Structure formats: structure tokens, C-alpha cells
Amino acid sequence: MTVPPSTVPPVALPAQATAATVAADAILRRQRARESSARTYARSFPIVPVRASGMTVEGTDGRRYLDCLSGAGTLxxxxxxxxxxxxVRRTMDSGAPLHVLDLATPEKDDFTDALFATLPSGFADRARVHFCGPAGTDAVEAALKLTQTATGRSGLLAFTGAYHGMTAGALGVTGSVAVKERVAGGGAEVTRLPYPYAYRCPFGVGGEHGAALAATYTERLLDDPAGGVVPPAAMIVEVVQGEGGAVAAPDSWLREMRRLTSQREIPLIVDEVQTGVGRTGAFWAVEHSGITPDVLVLSKAIGGGLPIAVIVYDEKYDGWLPGAHTGTFRGNTLAMAAGAATLRFVTAEGLSERAATVGARMTARLDGLRAELPAIGDVRGRGLMIGVELVDAEAPSDSCGARPVDAELAVRVRAACLDRGLIVELGGRFDATVRLLPPLTITDEQADAVVDRLADAIATVSKDAAQGRQA
Structure with missing residues (x-):
């Protein structure tokens, strides 16, 4: 397979582009001067979007980009x-109250109906829903507090590579050291367990054997009276680690986690903030393995692009007192209306199946490029949640065949993609994995363009790097 040439023609900017560019530069300068140093996406994408439709984002200079970030999976x-x-328009025109705390409204009732209709078989029949603050991290906090209240325990089981949010409890169960080491108490009372990661297997064997070893290690650790693990309040896990680099857990391993938690009466929390609403090729990622969690953490796409977060859980854990987890912005009427419409549209149009089909085709094309683009170390993911890990192609490989990550190359590839009209973000260990999170409505032509532009960016940056080493 040959690497396709760039499919991005020279952009003919309108006459007013120069003035627009000057205005955009001024906006970016003011942002740098006034916003905190914790800015993230604004550093990666120095553009000022003014219009957007579908997968296309247009900047002030009239240039258009294919958006493979989709609000970090929200859209x-x-x-x-x-x-x-x-x-949204219908709700606004109706005169419905837009802020109602946690009061019952027709919009909330309709959203709950739409949400429960999508839940895995058997789960909805005994489920309760709690509306949280509008971000996924607050829903994680709620899930942790719920299970701690129900069990009377405090410890938690979480995994390497995990990302669950930036508030205190969520940060504790997040795997990234960089975001925790400067925060007092960032480690929390958490036992860290190995997540199966075939390309960089924590046991150095990879594949199904590595996943089986991870499951065995977890079970023996929990049963070891000298293992140091006090019976925990919950286990929290992602079916596909998003920020962790689009690492998908094997279905068999997830079933083992469900078995061992059930046998030990440990509530299982599944964080579907990024994997939900069709992203992985099933409406909820747990459906691939057939497991039924005790708690589902949901946000991002469930609001149709507007902020909302909930937990859905087995009613046997509903031991909270009034006000046990509260917050002002739990009644976002517009998000409920947009969310209900989105949930029903994804179901009616079969977009989960569409994500599975298009995602498999994109992944296969990218994987086929590895022979000609050795900087591509691994291609993985599920559905339209794809990761391309970039490596130092000249370095020796380890026992699993993995070469060291090339984080500098990844940063340059991201910039080269932007030059080609493609927005992608990085994740994974050392931020060396290019992540693709296109909308479920991506067309075949757009999918091909994404792969073409990414491949061209990798080829060009790799060539430039090789020439630089020879100079």
C-alpha cells in the first residue's frame, strides 16, 4: 500500500482573510494574556473557530478543518x-424554565425515558438515575460516594492508564502521575491494578496471555490476606481508555472483572463518559462484553453537545439521604432536550452500527500503512475511538515488539495535521498517541480524507526528521 499524497488543495482565502487573521491573532494574544496556564486545547490548535457544521469547523480566515476531536467525544x-x-429551539420557544435545580419537568421526564430506553437489557428494570453537576468528573464523584455510602468502605480499585476527571476523588482514581503529583492527596486511597494493554503489556507478554495475567494478578491480590488491600468500596474501569490512548479492554477480561467483583460483593463502576452513545460500535461499550455494571457514569454525548452528567445505578445501592450529592446546575433543560433528541436519533439511524463499520475500515487502512510508515507503532481502538501510537522507528523493540514512544514526533504530526485541515489530539503514555474521535455522522469520503491527511502528515514529518538526523 502506498502512502497517499496530500488531499488538501491550496486554500484560496477571501480578500478579507488578512484582516480576519489579524483579528484572530489579537484574540489569541488576549487569551494567552488573560486565561490560566492550564489551557490545553487552545495551545494545540491556535485557531479561532467562528462557524461549524457536522464535521467541519471554519476559522476566522475562512479555512475549514475536519474535526476529529468532536469536543473530546461530546459531539x-x-x-x-x-x-x-x-x-433546543423548540424548548426555548416553549417558555420552559431553563434552570430548575432538580425539580421534575416534562423535559427531564422525556430525557429519562430516552436514556432508560437505551440501557443494557435487564439494567433499566432496576435502575435509578441521579443528575449530577454538568461535567463527567462530578458524575464520577457521585459514583464513588454512592458506593462508599452503600458499602461503608472507603478504598477503591482503579487501573493503570485510567482517566476519570480532575476533581479530588476522580483525580485519585485517574492513572496519570503528572496531573496528580503536585496536588496534595492526589493519590487517595486507591489500589492501582494493571489494565490490559497489548502493545505495552505490563507483564511483557502481550495479547490474550497478558490480559489473562492481569486478571489473575487482580484476583490473587484481592484474596491475599497479606496483599495489603482492604475490602474496597468499588472498582472503577473504562471499557476503552480514552485519554489513556484508545486502549480497548478485551471482552473476556471485562467479564473476569465482573465475575471477581460480583463474587466479592464489590460494586463495579463503569465510566462511559467518552465511550457512550454509540462511540465504540455499541450504544454502551459494556454491551460488547455482555456485562451488567452496578453503576454507569455518563456525560459528554448524552447532552447532544450541551453539558449534562448522570449516574445510572442498581437500585439496591440507593441508600443516600436527601442532599447526599447535590449541586446547582443539575437541571439543564436545554441539555436534556438536546440529549433526548440525540439518544433517539442515534438509535433510529443505527449510528452505533455505522460507527463499528466505518471505524473498522479506518483502523484497517491505518494498520495497513504500518509497513511503509514505521513510525506507526500500533493502531487500536474500537468503533470510532481510534488511537495511532507513534514510535521511534529506529530504536530496538521490547519483548512485546513495541518501540519507545516518540512524543516529539507526535507533536509535530498533530501540527502537520492542522496544516492539512485536520484537527486531532494526542493522548496515551507520554502523549504519543494520535487520537481520532470523529462524529458518528462521518461520511465515507470524510473518513478517507482523515486517513489520507493523517498518513501524509506522518510521512512528511517522519521524512523531515530523518533528514534532520542525517544533516
Whole structure:
């Protein structure tokens, strides 16, 4: 397979582009001067979006980009989809209250109906829903508090490579050391367990054997009276680690986690903030393995692009007192309306199946490029949650065949993608994995363009790097 040439023609900017560029530069300068040093995406993408539709984002200079970030997975239907816009307009025109704390409203009732209709078989029949603050991290906090209250325990089981949010409890169960080491108490009372990661297997064997060893290690650690693990309040896990680099857990391993937690009466929390609403090729990622969690943590795409977060859990854990987990912004009427419309549209249009089909095709094309682009160390993921790990192609490989990551190359590839009109972000260990999170409405032509542009960026940056080493 040959590496396709760039499919991005020279952009013919309108006459007013120069003035628009000057204005955009001024906006970016003011942002740098006034916003905190914790800015993230704004550093990676020095553009000023002014319009967006579907997968396309347009900057002030008129240049258009294919958005493979989708609000970090929030925009299941892409930007400004007619279904969500109509739901928002209808709600606004109806005179419905837009802020109601946790009062019952027709919009909340309809959203709950739409959400419960999508839940795995058997789960909805005994489920309760709690509306949290509008971010996924607050829903993680709620899930942890719920299980701690129900069990009377405090310890937690979490995994290497995990990402669950930036508030105190969520940060404790997150795997990244960099975001925790300067925060007092960032480690929390958490036992860290090995997540199966075939390309960089923690046991150095990879594949199904590595996943089986991870499961065996977990079970023996929990049963070891000298293992140091006090019976925990919960285990929290992602079916596919998003920020961790699009690392998908084997279905068999997830079933083992469900078995061992059930046998030991440890509540199982599954964080589907990024994997939910069709992203992985099933409406909820747990459906691939057939497991039923005790708690589902949901946010991002469930609001149709607007902020909302909930936990859905087995009613046997509903031992909270009134006000046990509260917050002002739990009644976002517009998000409920947009979310209900999105949930129903994804179901009616079969977008989960579409994500599985298109994602498999994109992954296969990218994997086929590895022979000609040795900087591509691994291609992985599930559905439209894809990771391309970039490595030092000249370094020796380890026992699993993995070469060292090349974080500098990844940063340059991200910039080269932006030059080609493609927005991608990095994740994984050392931020060396290019992550693809396109909307579920991506067309075949757009999918091909994404792969073409990414491949061209990798080829060009790799060539430049090789020439630089020879100079």
C-alpha cells in the first residue's frame, strides 16, 4: 500500500482573510494574556473557530478543518446537527424554565425515558438515575460516594492508564502521575491494578496471555490476606481508555472483572463518559462484553453537545439521604432536550452500527500503512475511538515488539495535521498517541480524507526528521 499524497488543495482565502487573521491573532494574544496556564486545547490548535457544521469547523480566515476531536467525544452528531438545534429551539420557544435545580419537568421526564430506553437489557428494570453537576468528573464523584455510602468502605480499585476527571476523588482514581503529583492527596486511597494493554503489556507478554495475567494478578491480590488491600468500596474501569490512548479492554477480561467483583460483593463502576452513545460500535461499550455494571457514569454525548452528567445505578445501592450529592446546575433543560433528541436519533439511524463499520475500515487502512510508515507503532481502538501510537522507528523493540514512544514526533504530526485541515489530539503514555474521535455522522469520503491527511502528515514529518538526523 502506498502512502497517499496530500488531499488538501491550496486554500484560496477571501480578500478579507488578512484582516480576519489579524483579528484572530489579537484574540489569541488576549487569551494567552488573560486565561490560566492550564489551557490545553487552545495551545494545540491556535485557531479561532467562528462557524461549524457536522464535521467541519471554519476559522476566522475562512479555512475549514475536519474535526476529529468532536469536543473530546461530546459531539456524537457533529457540530450544530439539525436534530439538536431543533430540540433546543423548540424548548426555548416553549417558555420552559431553563434552570430548575432538580425539580421534575416534562423535559427531564422525556430525557429519562430516552436514556432508560437505551440501557443494557435487564439494567433499566432496576435502575435509578441521579443528575449530577454538568461535567463527567462530578458524575464520577457521585459514583464513588454512592458506593462508599452503600458499602461503608472507603478504598477503591482503579487501573493503570485510567482517566476519570480532575476533581479530588476522580483525580485519585485517574492513572496519570503528572496531573496528580503536585496536588496534595492526589493519590487517595486507591489500589492501582494493571489494565490490559497489548502493545505495552505490563507483564511483557502481550495479547490474550497478558490480559489473562492481569486478571489473575487482580484476583490473587484481592484474596491475599497479606496483599495489603482492604475490602474496597468499588472498582472503577473504562471499557476503552480514552485519554489513556484508545486502549480497548478485551471482552473476556471485562467479564473476569465482573465475575471477581460480583463474587466479592464489590460494586463495579463503569465510566462511559467518552465511550457512550454509540462511540465504540455499541450504544454502551459494556454491551460488547455482555456485562451488567452496578453503576454507569455518563456525560459528554448524552447532552447532544450541551453539558449534562448522570449516574445510572442498581437500585439496591440507593441508600443516600436527601442532599447526599447535590449541586446547582443539575437541571439543564436545554441539555436534556438536546440529549433526548440525540439518544433517539442515534438509535433510529443505527449510528452505533455505522460507527463499528466505518471505524473498522479506518483502523484497517491505518494498520495497513504500518509497513511503509514505521513510525506507526500500533493502531487500536474500537468503533470510532481510534488511537495511532507513534514510535521511534529506529530504536530496538521490547519483548512485546513495541518501540519507545516518540512524543516529539507526535507533536509535530498533530501540527502537520492542522496544516492539512485536520484537527486531532494526542493522548496515551507520554502523549504519543494520535487520537481520532470523529462524529458518528462521518461520511465515507470524510473518513478517507482523515486517513489520507493523517498518513501524509506522518510521512512528511517522519521524512523531515530523518533528514534532520542525517544533516
Amino acid at each position: 456524537a452528531l457533529g457540530h450544530n446537527h439539525p436534530v439538536t438545534l431543533e430540540a
